[in-house]
Amino acid sequence: MLMVIPIEEDTMPATTGTKATAAVRSPLGDLNHRPHPGRHSVAADVLLAVTRVSLGWVFLWAFVDKLFGLGHETTSAQAWVNGGSPTEGFLAHAATGPFAGIYHDIAGAAWADWLFMIGLAGIGAALVLGVGMRAAAVTGATLLVLMWAAVLPPENNPFMDDHLVYALLLGVLAVFGAGRSFGLGGWWERTAVTRGRPYLI
Known part of the structure; x- marks a missing residue:
């Protein structure tokens, strides 16, 4: 025997015009749901944080x-605080390949020294703290590609070397919001400085 189960009016979703205002949930859940890009497993967060700080x-x-001039790669006499140039030694003597002439011309220039040192400090601090990851990724990748172009072709590969790998890694860290992983990225994104300026996140 076919049984008919009555449906009370107040159990039906309310409608306005032709569109229902109450959605019926699928027993399988929201199949279109995608996790927030800044949310990862604990293992992923730890890996992103360690990678970010290490690269920083x-x-x-x-x-x-x-x-x-701590004596590891730079002697005390070559230190910037002692009048040395952070760019002259490398650009004047190590630069090779099709762009060597350009690098030789700017070696030791004051503006090149300042830009190079500000870039190193700013990119490193941003990565370690987890703030300004997008800006750090763009400026860091630019600096790394310029350094890659100064020694073409690479010594151990036709075109690929660690500079390009680091540049790609910076992009990965920015895309996955690595600054939020045990960093200050979440707080930085809520500050007035970044409001309306997504390129600073």
Whole structure:
């Protein structure tokens, strides 16, 4: 026997015009749901944070060593604080390839020294703190590609070297919002400085 189950009016979704105002949920959940790009598993967050800080330290160490001449790659006599040039040694003597002439011309220029050192410090600090990841990714990738172009072709590969890998890694960190992973990225995105300026996030 066919049974008919009555449906009370107040159980039906209210409608306005032709569109229903109450949605019927699927028992499988929202199949169109996508997680927030800044939310990851704990393991992913740890990996992003360690990678971000490690890459930031690469930039910061280069800045500190060239500034004070700690003896690792830069001697005390070559330190910027002692009158040395952070760019002259590399650009004047190590630059090779099709762009070598350009790099030789700017080697030791005051503006090149300042831009290079500000870039190292700013990019490194942004990565370690987790703020301004997009700006750090763009400026950092630009600096790395310029350094890659100064020694063409690379010593151990027809075109690929660690500069390009680091540049790609910066893009990955920015896309996945790595500044929010054990960093200050979440707080930075809510400040007045970044409001209406997504390029500063």
